[in-house]
Amino acid sequence: MRKFFHSFTSLPLSPPFPLENPAGMDDYSLIIVGSDEVWNLRHPWYGGYPVFYGEGLRCRRLVSYAATFGSLTSSERLEGWAEKLRRFSHISVRDLHSERIIRETLGLEPELVLDPCLQFPQMLNASRDGREAASYIAVYGHSFPTWFQDAMRRWARDRGYPLVSIGYRNDWADEQWIDAGPEEFAGFISEAKAVVTNFFHGCVFSLINEKPFACVLSDYRSNKIRDLTQLVRAEHHVLTEDAIPSLDVILGNPLPTGISQRISSLRHRSSAYLSHALQ
Known part of the structure; x- marks a missing residue:
């Protein structure tokens, strides 16, 4: 895993693109969405951007790593949002709260993983x-x-x-x-x-x-x-x-x-x- 991570982080950064216009990004075979509050619709800066739910991303395959709904409660409506996550081939979250939301709204069992800071402490x-x-x-x-x-x-x-x-x-x-x-x-x-x-x-x-x-x-x-x-x-x-x-x-x-x-x-x-x- 360490070998993979060092190889991964040595790659050049992809060009930036506006969050409102994912069509401006390059094409990729795989995109990882996460970590942190990418699915928190209440986030003061990034809440409600469809790109974090995979909308408009130019790739053949989507996975998430250590994503979280943050302060979004499971009782809040995710209609129109949760279904977008079905496009992800693999879903992992970093907390029990987000695990429950995925299970309740999609009927799926996401993997529970560590936040990247804890997963890669050597960095x-x-x-x-x-x-x-x-x-x-x-x-x-x-x-x-x-x-x-x-x-x-x-x-x-x-x-x-x-x-x-x-x-x-x-x-x-x-x-x-x-x-x-x-x-x-x-x-x-x-x-x-x-x-x-x-x-x-x-x-x-x-x-x-x-x-x-x-x-x-x-x-x-x-x-x-x-x-x-x-x-x-x-x-x-x-x-x-x-x-x-x-x-x-x-x-x-x-x-x-x-x-x-x-x-x-x-x-x-x-x-x-x-x-x-x-x-």
Whole structure:
């Protein structure tokens, strides 16, 4: 799989085309749609683009990899959209929520696979060269509930760790690093003592780097975070206000080995799906 991925990523990028006009793209024998919220009709920027449902794509075969409906609930109407997915020869999703939607609307059983960041960590994991983790707590996200902010501040203050917010301003943190780039972000999480977040990829990068993390659900991202943590058996890292007493357990200790074992198993399954779908 690693050989395939490195060969795949060494290929030149295809020419860009307007999302509103897929006819402007080149012809391809195979197109992979995904990952992330490509099927979320409520997405503020890309929701409702037919191209993500395969409409108008110039190719002989369509597959999806780690696609998700995001915050779209299964009760919302997909009439006119879901049927477009029948053109896909293979469908995989990255969360249980999207798996249920495909099953309920199309009567199909999609494959459940890992998000590419977890599937290919060698492309993202910043090496620490054997160094100890730095003495700061990474904060990634925004609009955290007040009870969560207060709990994080107390926990970090009692242990002498500064809270450093990256990518977004959080006035309750001790420091802000708003303009960090992708590589800086990867290194920052890699060096952190622990991570607090309400973002999906805050959880993902914690898992990649085997960092203790605490996350809280938000309305927009609840499906993604809940299903990810359930999938890798890290549900206890999702905090509610009643679970604050467990904070020291989840942030003050290494991740359980069962989580990395589960991720390894899911990587094998995701690789098998790709090998089959891309034949």
